[in-house]
Amino acid sequence: MPRLIQTLRAAAILAAFSLSATGSGITQEKPLALFHDVHRAMGSEFSIDLYAPNQETADRWMQLSFEEVDRIEALLSNYQPTSELSRISREAGTHPVTTDPETFDFLQTALSWSSRSDGAFDITVGPLMRAWGFFFNHGRIPTEEELLALKKQTGWSNIHLDASTRTVSFINHSSMELDPGGIGKGYAVDRVVALLRQQHVSAALISAGSSTIYAISAPPGSQGWPVNIADPAHTGRTLSTILLVDTSLSTSACTEKFFIKDGHRYCHILDPHTMHPVENMLQTTVVAPSATDSDALSTATFVMGPDASARLLQSCPQTEAVIVSGTPDSPRYRAIHWPYPLHETKKKREY
Amino acid sequence: MMNRRLFVQGLSAATLAAKSMTSIAAMDVADPAAPAPVRLGIIGPGSRGKELIRNFLRVPGVTIVAAADVYAPRFQELNQLCGYAVASHSDYRALVDRKDLDAIVVATPLSFHAEHVIAALESGRHVYGEKTMAFTVAEVNDVVKKVDAGKQIFQVGHQYRYAPWIRSAIDYVQRGEIGDVTHIYGYWHRNNDWRRPVPDPSLERLINWRLYNEYSLGLLAELGSHHIDIANWVFGETAQAAYATGSIAVYHDGRENDDNVQAVLSYSKGRRFVFSSLTDNAEVGNQLWIYGTKGSLNLTLEDAEFFYEPKRASQLPSKPGEKVKAITAGASYRPAGEMPYRGAGKRLDIPVTEDPTTTACRAFIECIRTGQKPVADARVGMRSAVSVITANQALSARRELEVPAPI
Numbered sequence: 242m243p244r245l246i247q248t249l250r251a252a253a254i255l256a257a258f259s260l261s262a263t264g265s266g267i268t269q270e271k272p273l274a275l276f277h278d279v280h281r282a283m284g285s286e287f288s289i290d291l292y293a294p295n296q297e298t299a300d301r302w303m304q305l306s307f308e309e310v311d312r313i314e315a316l317l318s319n320y321q322p323t324s325e326l327s328r329i330s331r332e333a334g335t336h337p338v339t340t341d342p343e344t345f346d347f348l349q350t351a352l353s354w355s356s357r358s359d360g361a362f363d364i365t366v367g368p369l370m371r372a373w374g375f376f377f378n379h380g381r382i383p384t385e386e387e388l389l390a391l392k393k394q395t396g397w398s399n400i401h402l403d404a405s406t407r408t409v410s411f412i413n414h415s416s417m418e419l420d421p422g423g424i425g426k427g428y429a430v431d432r433v434v435a436l437l438r439q440q441h442v443s444a445a446l447i448s449a450g451s452s453t454i455y456a457i458s459a460p461p462g463s464q465g466w467p468v469n470i471a472d473p474a475h476t477g478r479t480l481s482t483i484l485l486v487d488t489s490l491s492t493s494a495c496t497e498k499f500f501i502k503d504g505h506r507y508c509h510i511l512d513p514h515t516m517h518p519v520e521n522m523l524q525t526t527v528v529a530p531s532a533t534d535s536d537a538l539s540t541a542t543f544v545m546g547p548d549a550s551a552r553l554l555q556s557c558p559q560t561e562a563v564i565v566s567g568t569p570d571s572p573r574y575r576a577i578h579w580p581y582p583l584h585e586t587k588k589k590r591e592y
Numbered sequence: 593m594m595n596r597r598l599f600v601q602g603l604s605a606a607t608l609a610a611k612s613m614t615s616i617a618a619m620d621v622a623d624p625a626a627p628a629p630v631r632l633g634i635i636g637p638g639s640r641g642k643e644l645i646r647n648f649l650r651v652p653g654v655t656i657v658a659a660a661d662v663y664a665p666r667f668q669e670l671n672q673l674c675g676y677a678v679a680s681h682s683d684y685r686a687l688v689d690r691k692d693l694d695a696i697v698v699a700t701p702l703s704f705h706a707e708h709v710i711a712a713l714e715s716g717r718h719v720y721g722e723k724t725m726a727f728t729v730a731e732v733n734d735v736v737k738k739v740d741a742g743k744q745i746f747q748v749g750h751q752y753r754y755a756p757w758i759r760s761a762i763d764y765v766q767r768g769e770i771g772d773v774t775h776i777y778g779y780w781h782r783n784n785d786w787r788r789p790v791p792d793p794s795l796e797r798l799i800n801w802r803l804y805n806e807y808s809l810g811l812l813a814e815l816g817s818h819h820i821d822i823a824n825w826v827f828g829e830t831a832q833a834a835y836a837t838g839s840i841a842v843y844h845d846g847r848e849n850d851d852n853v854q855a856v857l858s859y860s861k862g863r864r865f866v867f868s869s870l871t872d873n874a875e876v877g878n879q880l881w882i883y884g885t886k887g888s889l890n891l892t893l894e895d896a897e898f899f900y901e902p903k904r905a906s907q908l909p910s911k912p913g914e915k916v917k918a919i920t921a922g923a924s925y926r927p928a929g930e931m932p933y934r935g936a937g938k939r940l941d942i943p944v945t946e947d948p949t950t951t952a953c954r955a956f957i958e959c960i961r962t963g964q965k966p967v968a969d970a971r972v973g974m975r976s977a978v979s980v981i982t983a984n985q986a987l988s989a990r991r992e993l994e995v996p997a998p999i
Contacts, residue, residue, distance in 0.1 A: 301789035322945035323894065325650070341649040342675035406652065 273443065273461060274299075280307040282314050283426055285450025291437065292444045292461065302440055306433045306447070313429040316344060317421045319367055326419050329409050330367070333400075334416045337408035345407050348400070351424055354537040355397035358553060361544035362537050363397045363513035367418025373518065375509045380500025382507075388516045394418075395513065423510075427453045427491060427536025434532070446485075452492050453536045456485035473524035473565050474572035475586045481563060483528070483581050488559070491535035493543040494524040512544050519544055523565040523572055530559050538562070547575040554578070627653035628961050633693040633717075635660045635684045635708045637670045639788070640722060641699030644749075645673060647953040648697070654957060660687040663798060684708055688715045695745075695960060698722060701801040702808055706731035713738045713746065720956050722749040723821075724813040724980050725973030732977045733999050739970040745959045747966040748973030750821045751952035757942045761889055761896035762826060764940075769898065771886030773826055776865045778819030779881075780811070783874040785843045785851070803847035809984045810849035811869040812836065816983070819880055821976040822891070823857065823865035826882060830975040831857035831865065831995050836987035842872040855983045857995075867983075890937065894945065897937035974998055 273292040276299035280287045287310055293299035318324045325344050332338045340348075354362045367376075368391045374381035399413040411417050421428075426449035433447050434455050445457040446466045456466040465484030472480040473494055483490070498509035499518075508518040525542040529535035538560070542550035547564040554560050554577050562577040574585045632648060634641055637659045648654050658679040659670050667680040681687045688696065688711050696712040698705060698721045706726040712719045725748050726732040739746040752758055765773060790799050801807035802814055824830055834857050838850030851872070857865040870876075882889040887900040952968065959966045979995055986993040 305789055321894075323947040325947075325950075328946055328950065339650055339652040341646050342673070343646075346675075407649075408652070 275460070276303070278303040278307075280310060282307070282310045283318070283429065283449070284320075285426065285452070287429075287450065288448045289433070290446045291442055291457075293442070302437060302442060305436055305440070309432050309436055310429050313425070313432055317347070317425045317428070319418060319420050319422075326421060330419045331416050333409045334411040334414050337403065337406070337410045339406065339408050342407065345402065345404070345409070347421075347428060348409060349402060349404075350428075350533055351421075351537070352397060352400060352402065354424070354534075354541060357556070358541035358545060359549075360397060360513055361549075362423060362541035363395070364419050364421060364424065365395045365397055365399065365417050366511055366513055367420035368394050369511050369513070369516055370420055370422070370509075371418070373507065373509075373511065374500065375498065378498075380502065380507065382502060391516070395516075397513075423493075423540035424533060424537045426450065427489070427532040427534070430455050430489065430532035430536075449532075452539075453489060453532050454485065454491070455489040455532045456487065459484075459486045470526050470563060471524075472572075472584070472586055474567075474569045478586060479584065480565070480574070481579070481581050481583050485528070488528055488530050489532035489535045490526065490528045491532065491539035492524065492526045493539040495519075495522070496524075510540065510543050521566055521568065522546065523567065523569065524563075525550070525565070526563045527554075528561045529557065534560075547573070551575070551577050629653045629655065629694075630957050630960055631655055631657045631692055631694045632697060633658040633660070633687050633690065633695070634670075634697040634699065635687060635712070636698065636700030636704075637661055637666045638663075638699060641666075641697065642669060642673055643949065644697055644699055644720070644722075644953060645670065647947070647950045648957070649674065650950055651954045651957045657692055658687050658690055660684040663795070684711065688712055688717075693717055695719065695956075699749075702813055703727045703801075703806060706735055709735055709746075710738050713742055713744055716742075716744065718745040718956075718960050720747050720749070720953075721973070723973065723976065724809065724817040725970070725977040727809065727981070729978055729981055729996050732974050732981070736970045736974050736999060745956065745963075745966060746970050747952070747956045747959065748968050748970065749952070750818060750968040750972055750976065751948040752818055752822060753825070753948075753968045753972065754951035754955055755948035756945060756951070757894070757896045757940055758822070758891055758948075760942060761891060761898075761940050762822075764898075765826060765882060765884070765889055769887065770882065770884030770889055770900075773882055773884040774863050775883040776819075776823045776826060777881040777883070778816070778823065778865065778867045778879075779869075779876045780815040780819065780878045781868070781870040781874055781876040782878075784871055785845070786871055787843075787845065787847075800847075803849050805848045808849055809980055810838070811851075811853045811871075812855060812867070812983050812987070813980050815869050815878075816853070816855065816867050817976045817980050819867055820857065820865065820979045821972060822880060823859075824972075824975045824979075827859045827863055827865070829859060830998050831859055831979045831982075833858040833992050833994050834979055834983040834986045835992040836867075836983040837990070838987050850987075853987070855987075857979055857983065858992075888937075896940040896942075898940070899933065899937040971998065 271294045273294055275290060276293055277290050289303060289306055291302060293302060315324055317326045319327060321327060329338050329340060351364045370376050372383040372387055372391060393413060394415050394417055399411050401410045401412050430447050430449050430453050434457060437445055437457060442457060444460055448454045459465045465486035468483050468485050468490055469479045470481045472478040473496060493510060495508035499506050510519050512519050522543050525539045527535045527538040529538060542562060542564055547566055550564055554562055561579045563579050564575040565572055567573040574583055576583055630653060632654060634645060645656055656674050656678050659667060660681040662682060670678050695718040698708045698712060700708055702724055705721060709719055709721040726735055786802060788799050790796050797804055836853060836855035838853040840851050843851045853869045855867040878893055880891040887898060890897045975998055982993050982995045
């Protein structure tokens with residue numbers, strides 16, 4: 242079940258209203274219709290809803306957008322040995338690797354978030370993901386010895402970037418596995434947004450498997466794209482409804498990628514410090530102007546917990562969050578600059 | 593063991609995946625701290641051109657200095673890619689006249705390849721020219737002669753010559769791993785109408801040049817040329833004759849080129865290369881099957897897998913006084929009746945897999961710095977191009993045509 246329910250009915254109704262209104266004869270602009278398309282990439286289903294004057298234009302915009310998503314996947318995927326990030330992972334431990342400006346900027350952004358989150362966000366966690374079985378989705382519990390051995394092959398501070406030569410080096414002289422999972426979809430969404438803005442798309446909602454969403458403007462006649470934040474402690478209940486306009490929203494949660502062993506749920510989001518899955522966190526939702534940033538922040542805040550997250554977000558302009566910690570039986574809700582009401586469900590009574 | 597060394601002329605073994613990762617690092621550029629700078633110009637920074645530039649930017653010490661294109665929006669796209677302003681020219685002659693370039697990349701539509709490559713060579717620069725090498729046999733020969741007459745490096749865009757798993761797999765084939773190779777089947781099937789989005793109808797022929805005969809030799813050139821190059825490589829020669837057919841089966845949108853093509857190239861000793869390209873069904877994807885008397889090799893964009901024919905009875909050498917007994921060895925596979933074999937093959941274990949375009953671009957710069965000849969040189973380009981051109985002519989003429997012998 243999707244963690245976020247995009248309520249487009251309201252938008253569609255408003256759109257239909259505005260279209261029928263223009264049919265009354267007084268119209269200066271071509272009426273826009275709402276188009277929807279989906280595309281599988283990065284292990285997710287990307288979807289785009291956009292307003293376009295006709296099918297041909299919509300098809301053209303969708304094609305450009307999804308080709309860009311595929312291009313980013315080919316650039317960053319740690320599942321593809323031919324990607325540029327895989328090449329860097331393999332080689333930067335033995336010699337400085339010259340990379341292209343886009344990949345270099347991406348790594349700079351990732352490292353900046355590592356620094357600002359004190360390592361809660363860390364793209365070097367690839368080997369840990371494998372050790373815990375999340376790479377192939379089988380789930381396993383590594384021994385402490387195994388994890389200790391992996392410490393040498395992880396750690397964002399081992400990545401050294403030299404902007405004068407555009408090179409990447411791993412100062413631990415080990416091959417590392419750079420895993421863009423916590424930030425890559427956000428980056429892809431930002432790139433699609435840039436492309437669609439260049440095409441002068443008037444309004445669109447771009448979603449990367451609903452874990453990162455960006456809203457370009459608002460549907461005609463409305464204040465924003467409505468997005469429902471699910472309550473992770475209570476299936477089917479909405480925690481908050483937000484209207485997104487020219488900003489992004491990212492969510493991290495344990496509800497979809499996890500494994501259960503001996504009755505305990507192990508989440509796919511790892512704490513790079515403890516090298517174990519994060520415990521006692523249910524969901525983080527972050528709104529920020531850049532999808533790359535909201536994606537990284539939803540990951541970082543999930544690791545950091547409510548208090549540390551609140552401190553970090555002080556230094557992030559136009560950024561809001563809802564952090565849900567605890568357990569489904571005993572959830573705790575923390576709103577950080579969140580402008581909308583939270584419909585917290587009361588703690589379950591024990592009879 | 594499958595870890596064998598491959599030495600290829602003109603290409604440092606460092607860029608070949610048959611080597612281990614440590615030796616690749618050790619054999620990187622002569623002085624990684626300060627490689628000799630290479631200043632590049634590009635004629636035609638369209639979608640392929642930009643991909644090449646992206647890859648050249650992954651080589652130490654390379655700067656993109658200038659670009660030439662008739663379509664102005666490309667310049668801003670290129671600047672964004674490079675992260676700096678690249679000098680722009682609407683006329684390629686102005687770029688070729690510049691004094692501050694070491695090498696020129698040509699990625700314009702096929703009909704312009706020879707003109708641009710020759711102009712770049714005449715200016716004294718090293719040239720990276722996209723495949724198919726040229727539009728007509730006469731132009732192909734002109735390019736070869738121009739390259740032969742000078743000392744510059746010329747590399748043609750047959751980047752699969754640089755793919756580590758392909759190099760290694762073909763090395764095994766050439767050493768007899770699948771017996772005598774008699775047939776190669778090359779498929780490039782997609783589900784894509786090949787049409788690029790066009791901001792304005794007036795730009796249709798400029799942006800969708802691949803669909804029009806004035807600029808393009810269609811699927812045979814755009815896709816077939818790579819597979820034909822691999823067939824030439826495996827068979828060790830150029831094709832002798834070509835036959836092709838094609839049609840527009842699905843996309844009746846005003847295009848001039850076929851949306852599906854089938855071709856057969858004949859080589860010596862009865863050997864054949866068969867090519868198929870569809871644009872309305874992607875099930876088969878991009879792959880080659882190399883069929884030999886002892887087995888088959890399946891090559892894709894990422895891997896190489898071997899399959900072996902069921903073994904035959906083998907005669908043991910006889911010793912004096914000993915009875916000779918024929919034995920039948922266990923078959924590698926034995927499909928029931930004539931059902932296709934659907935099991936796994938023997939995957940080639942390659943320690944390093946890299947995007948072949950990245951390897952090819954790095955190799956070009958290495959050849960400039962070291963003076964060694966490239967693997968994908970003018971003659972590699974020629975052998976593929978003459979077959980592409982002839983197959984296309986055969987398609988129009990609806991009969992088999994002889995491929996002109998390479999000069």
